[in-house]
Every structure is written in C-alpha cells, then in structure tokens.
Amino acid sequence: MKTGYLIDMDGVIYRENQLVSGARDFVRALIARGAPFIFVTNNSAPTPEDLSVRLGHLGLPGLSARHFYTSALNTADFLSETHPGCTVFVLGEGGLLAALHEQKIANDAIHPSYVVVGEGAASWEKLAKAHSCIERGARLLATNPDNWCPVSAEETRPGAGATAAFLEASTGRRAYYLGKPNGYMFHRARRKLAEMAGGTPDQIVMIGDTMETDIRGAIESGLCAYLVLSGSTQLEAVGDYVFQPTRVLQSVADLVEEVQTGQPSSRLDSPVFQHAVASRDRRGSRHRTDGEHVQKPHPRAPMTR
Numbered sequence: 001m002k003t004g005y006l007i008d009m010d011g012v013i014y015r016e017n018q019l020v021s022g023a024r025d026f027v028r029a030l031i032a033r034g035a036p037f038i039f040v041t042n043n044s045a046p047t048p049e050d051l052s053v054r055l056g057h058l059g060l061p062g063l064s065a066r067h068f069y070t071s072a073l074n075t076a077d078f079l080s081e082t083h084p085g086c087t088v089f090v091l092g093e094g095g096l097l098a099a100l101h102e103q104k105i106a107n108d109a110i111h112p113s114y115v116v117v118g119e120g121a122a123s124w125e126k127l128a129k130a131h132s133c134i135e136r137g138a139r140l141l142a143t144n145p146d147n148w149c150p151v152s153a154e155e156t157r158p159g160a161g162a163t164a165a166f167l168e169a170s171t172g173r174r175a176y177y178l179g180k181p182n183g184y185m186f187h188r189a190r191r192k193l194a195e196m197a198g199g200t201p202d203q204i205v206m207i208g209d210t211m212e213t214d215i216r217g218a219i220e221s222g223l224c225a226y227l228v229l230s231g232s233t234q235l236e237a238v239g240d241y242v243f244q245p246t247r248v249l250q251s252v253a254d255l256v257e258e259v260q261t262g263q264p265s266s267r268l269d270s271p272v273f274q275h276a277v278a279s280r281d282r283r284g285s286r287h288r289t290d291g292e293h294v295q296k297p298h299p300r301a302p303m304t305r
C-alpha cells in the first residue's frame with residue numbers, strides 16, 4: 001500500500017530551532033523509500049524556498065520548494081480558483097506577497113475585493129487602511145486562524161487570527177479563515193501530494209501536534225490523523241475533543257521503522273498512553289475556531305470582544 005504524508009512542521013519536525021529527535025531519520029526514511037511527502041504549515045510568512053533553507057540549516061538538507069505547502073500558497077490558490085481577477089489589500093510578510101504575486105493577484109489599496117490578513121507586523125496605519133477597505137466592501141480573509149504561535153516553550157507571538165480578530169471587532173464583519181483546519185487547505189495539499197506521487201496514494205496520513213488544526217482538519221477531510229506528543233498537545237488533553245486522532249505517537253521517531261519496512265511498528269501502541277495524568281496547563285483559545293469541538297470547558301473563558 002502506497003502511503004503519502006502531509007507533515008506539520010513546528011512541534012513535529014522541529015521545536016525552538018532544534019530538530020525533534022528522530023526527525024532526521026524519519027525524513028531520510030521517507031526519501032529512501034520514495035514515499036511522497038509535503039510539509040504543511042499555517043505560517044504564511046515564509047516562502048517554500050525560505051523553508052527549505054531553514055530546514056537545511058537545522059540539519060535536513062536536500063528538500064526543495066515543492067516539499068512545502070503554506071497557508072499563503074493556499075490563500076493564493078483559493079483566490080485564483082474562486083475569484084479570478086480579484087484584487088487584494090495585504091497585511092502580511094514576504095511569503096504571502098510572493099504567493100499572491102505568483103498567481104497574478106494584484107494589490108489594491110483603494111477598492112480591493114479582499115483584505116488578506118497573514119502573519120507578521122501590522123502597523124496601525126495598515127490596520128486603519130484595512131478597516132477602511134472593509135467598510136467600503138472588501139471581504140475579510142485570513143491565511144490561518146492561529147491567535148498565537150509558539151516561539152519557545154515560554155514565549156509566543158501574535159498570529160494572523162489575532163490580527164483578523166482586531167478587524168472583525170472594528171468592522172463588525174466576520175473573517176473567513178483558510179489554512180488548517182480548513183478543508184480547502186487539505187484539498188489542495190492532497191492534490192499537490194498526488195501530483196508529486198504521480199497519482200493519489202492509497203492512504204494519506206496527516207502528522208501533526210495540534211488537535212484543533214492538524215487533527216481536526218485531517219479527520220474532516222477523511223485522512224488518517226497521527227498526533228505526535230512532541231509539540232503543543234499533552235496526552236491528557238486529547239480526550240477533551242470530539243474528534244480523535246487515528247494514532248497517538250510520542251514523535252515521528254516512532255514511524256521510522258514503519259516507513260523503512262512498510263510494516264507497522266510495535267512501538268505505536270506504547271503503554272505510556274494508558275497512564276495519562278489529569279493535569280492541564282493550556283493558554284486561552286489558540287485558534288479562532290477553538291471551543292467549538294471540545295467536550296469540557298477550557299480552563300479559561302474563551303476570548304470575548
């Protein structure tokens with residue numbers, strides 16, 4: 001059976017500018033076996049070329065731009081498919097600007113069809129301009145729903161979801177959020193994977209560390225969803241969600257043997273997963289969609305406006 005892999009990056013392949021233990025062996029095994037794989041990220045700031053250079057510096061050389069699919073590319077794909085000839089006013093970084101430019105989507109600060117919000121610094125002037133564009137009829141589109149993104153174990157930065165929420169509050173309009181868990185992100189990532197593989201693989205596995213984006217989107221798109229505990233999710237929180245991962249792994253290291261041999265590894269059902277501790281330490285809503293699909297209340301009230 002031919003398996004294709006969609007792989008989240010932060011918390012799965014690296015954390016705090018360090019490769020996750022076993023990630024190098026995992027990627028090497030994928031390449032050696034000729035398994036099709038694409039890194040799928042909600043970060044709209046970098047270009048695919050930036051990401052290949054970054055992973056090279058971290059110790060994963062030999063990856064090319066075709067191995068990456070970002071929420072910026074997804075946004076440009078979405079607009080070129082659903083609204084050819086549209087114009088945009090953009091709050092975002094190079095990866096988003098380049099993706100839109102590649103699809104020949106023009107910038108328009110006067111009367112754009114869309115205000116597109118991505119990751120990155122949003123000055124007061126740009127927010128005010130975006131606000132005015134929306135009041136004049138522009139639709140509000142965000143590359144991803146992340147309110148905050150991890151920088152280190154202790155530090156976070158604001159994400160595109162937080163910027164979009166600012167404009168939602170100031171204009172009273174609701175944003176549409178692309179990126180994971182939006183099905184359009186998975187739809188286009190699958191298509192890209194099939195192009196790479198020369199046909200749709202028998203099975204597509206999404207590997208991620210975040211329930212609300214990676215696992216939710218994969219399940220809703222009919223994919224296998226492997227949760228790894230090397231990132232943002234603690235095992236004891238998994239049971240709170242209505243949707244559940246197909247497998248729970250300590251990290252991608254658990255998949256190396258399986259990829260190499262084509263046989264499921266015996267480590268996949270580690271007894272460690274039977275001894276969850278009932279403690280939780282989670283920040284307030286990470287994503288704009290948080291709170292819709294959990295069974296238990298969050299430790300903090302959801303964000304209010």
Ligand SMILES: [Mg+2]
Nearest residue numbers: 008010011209
């Ligand atoms: Mg992640």
